[in-house]
Amino acid sequence: MAEVKLAQHKSMRDVFGEKLLALSRKDERVLALDGDLANSTKLDKIAENKPEKFLQMGIAEQNMLGVAAGLATVGFQPWVCSFAAFVVKRALDQIAVSIAQPKLNVKMVGAYSGLLNGCTGKSHQSLEDIAIMRSLANMIVLAPADAVELERMMEFAYEYDGPIYIRLARDPLPVIFDSASYRFELGKGIQVRNGNDVTLISTGTQTHRAIEAAEMLEKEGLSAGILHIPSIKPIDVEAIVAAAEKTNAIVTIEEHTIYGGLGGAVAEVLGEYAPVPLERIGVRDRNGESGSNDALLQKYGLTPGHIVDGVRRVLERKKKVKN
Missing domain, CATH: 3.40.50.970 (Thiamin diphosphate (ThDP)-binding fold, Pyr/PP domains)
Incomplete structure (x- = not known):
């Protein structure tokens, strides 16, 4: 941890x-x-x-x-x-x-x-x-x-x-990480936070926003785990499958297009090994533009609040699968 x-x-x-x-x-x-x-x-x-x-x-x-x-x-x-x-x-x-x-x-x-x-x-x-x-x-x-x-x-x-x-x-x-104890391992994800209702899978700059989103969700009574993926290729198939099997709901989070990035890589793993409801938080078929950090995060749907909204959407789909 x-x-x-x-x-x-x-x-x-x-x-x-x-x-x-x-x-x-x-x-x-x-x-x-x-x-x-x-x-x-x-x-x-x-x-x-x-x-x-x-x-x-x-x-x-x-x-x-x-x-x-x-x-x-x-x-x-x-x-x-x-x-x-x-x-x-x-x-x-x-x-x-x-x-x-x-x-x-x-x-x-x-x-x-x-x-x-x-x-x-x-x-x-x-x-x-x-x-x-x-x-x-x-x-x-x-x-x-x-x-x-x-x-x-x-x-x-x-x-x-x-x-x-x-x-x-x-x-x-x-x-996020302690300099004395952190070790990087190629192809391995890092379980930043444990949770039972949904797993947030993030990479790069979005991991700290995933942490903020998980804290917001906790106040609503929802338990969100966080799997940080520093190695996108090769990717940690075992950890992603384990997260899917534990929570049966995944939200990917990246400061990148959802097409072919972390969301695409995780979708490939889930499609092959553990199909569960998936929500991808990232840029959706749009070019960037100039603006302040806060304005761009808000416009492109990358804030902790947008992550929380994504969790709500995937949990609704999770309910439908159970029913």
């Missing part, structure tokens, strides 16, 4: 920059590749403190991923970081053909993922990156819930020989 400390906030991108700097000092193979956004992604920490490990590739993401592939073939471990929209969508062919197919040791980090990226609007938002990356053979797809989990993921990624995509949020987020 995770130790939840939602009052404390910490920035993923700051931790990413600090941890990558530490890895670059530890291992001569580690390189940071930047697409002219180092100040935003915090790759500037490497540029300032370990400049020989920092490669400025400019606003040319396809070339950047191609260079990363080449570096990997001669023994380096390149870490490529830019906005998720630019890393994944602009350079998909290079990722698929030059990195994923030969299973090269390239780490791709999508910063500024989802909707909440500082009013930059739909051209800079990425609501499809999980769906795209998990469709590629040999690709691992990870989405941390907080800065503690990100640091452990990076330690795993450093040791793993192969391509990995890690999805980061822009703004400071509540700390």
